[in-house]
Amino acid sequence: MLFIANFLDFISPRFCTSCNQKLTINEKFICEICFSKISELTEQEIISEYERKFSKSNLVDNYTSLFKFEEKSNIQDLIHALKYNQKFKIGIFLGEILGQKKKKVLNSWQIDLIIPIPLFHLKKIERGYNQAEYIGKGLMKSLGLKLDNSIAKRVKNTQSQTKLNSNERAENMNEAFSIKNKKRIEGKNILIVDDVITTGITVLELAKKLKEYGAAKVYCLSIATPLISHTIGSSNAQN
Ligand SMILES: [Zn+2]
Known part of the structure; x- marks a missing residue:
């Protein structure tokens, strides 16, 4: 196997998604140095993000996320390559x-x-795949959890959330999902998986549907979460 891996690396070298250096046999997608520079969220940051995004609604029972999503960072490069x-x-x-x-x-x-x-x-046709499904497949592999991508369907082609205010965002996502096969979620604890959770509105909308159809608990997990600096937006100085 090592021989084959060596040979494949020789004929088709792989490069780091951030620094473009050739990867070693043991490295995948990102080199060790670039990977070590990605910051993880602290426990406290995760708790405050949960409170800010989800706690009021009672729809998402808990949430966790691994990395801090920062502009021009190595995690942004990785997720960009994924998507x-x-x-x-x-x-x-x-x-x-x-x-x-x-x-x-x-x-x-x-x-x-x-x-x-x-x-x-x-x-999905345009991209060729749903990136969140592949994140879920990785979780299946490492934790032996079951995944079902046929239960929830996105029935609304929502526009990008970035230019909308919070009311427009909620309206944009309203009734964006439909649920098939209610029996598969009744009384079950569901984990919603996504790449980056920014506003949390998409997750809330899906969680609302899952609870409507009888899910017991709905949790949420993402690769990364951007932290909105409290000085931005709340600042009324400067200009
Ligand atoms: Zn690198």
């Missing part, structure tokens, strides 16, 4: 890391089923 460069296997790679790092909390949630945030079908 836009056809490197869907990065999803499995990151899902396995999530599984290892979050094993304790995920076990305590007693998850019955992973549901990756679905993409609208035209978007």
Whole structure:
């Protein structure tokens, strides 16, 4: 096997998604140096993000996330390659890391089923795959959890959330999902998986549907979460 890996590396070298250096046999997608520079969220940051995004609604029972999503960072490069460069296997790679790092909390949630945030079908055709499904597959591999990508469907082609205010965002996502096969989620603890959770509105909308259809608990997990600096937005000085 090592011989084959060596040979494949020789004929088709692989490069780091951040620094573009050739990867060694043991490295996948990102070199060790670039990977070591990605910052993880602290326990306190995760708790405050949960409170800010989810706690009021009573729809998401708990949430966790691994990395701090920062602009022009190595984690942004990795997730960008996962979503836009056809490197869907990065999803499995990151899902396995999530599984290892979050094993304790995920076990305590007693998850019955992973549901990756679905993409609208035209978007899936355009991209060729749903990146969240691959993250879920990595989790399946490392934790032995079940995944079902046929239960939730995205029935609304929502526009990008970035230019909308919070009311418009909620309206944009309203009724964005439909649920098939209610029996599969009734009384079950569900884990929603996504790559990056920014506003949390998409997750809330799916969680609302899952609870409507009888899910017992709904949890949420993402690779990364951006932290919004409290000085931005709340600042009324400067200009
Ligand atoms: Zn690198």
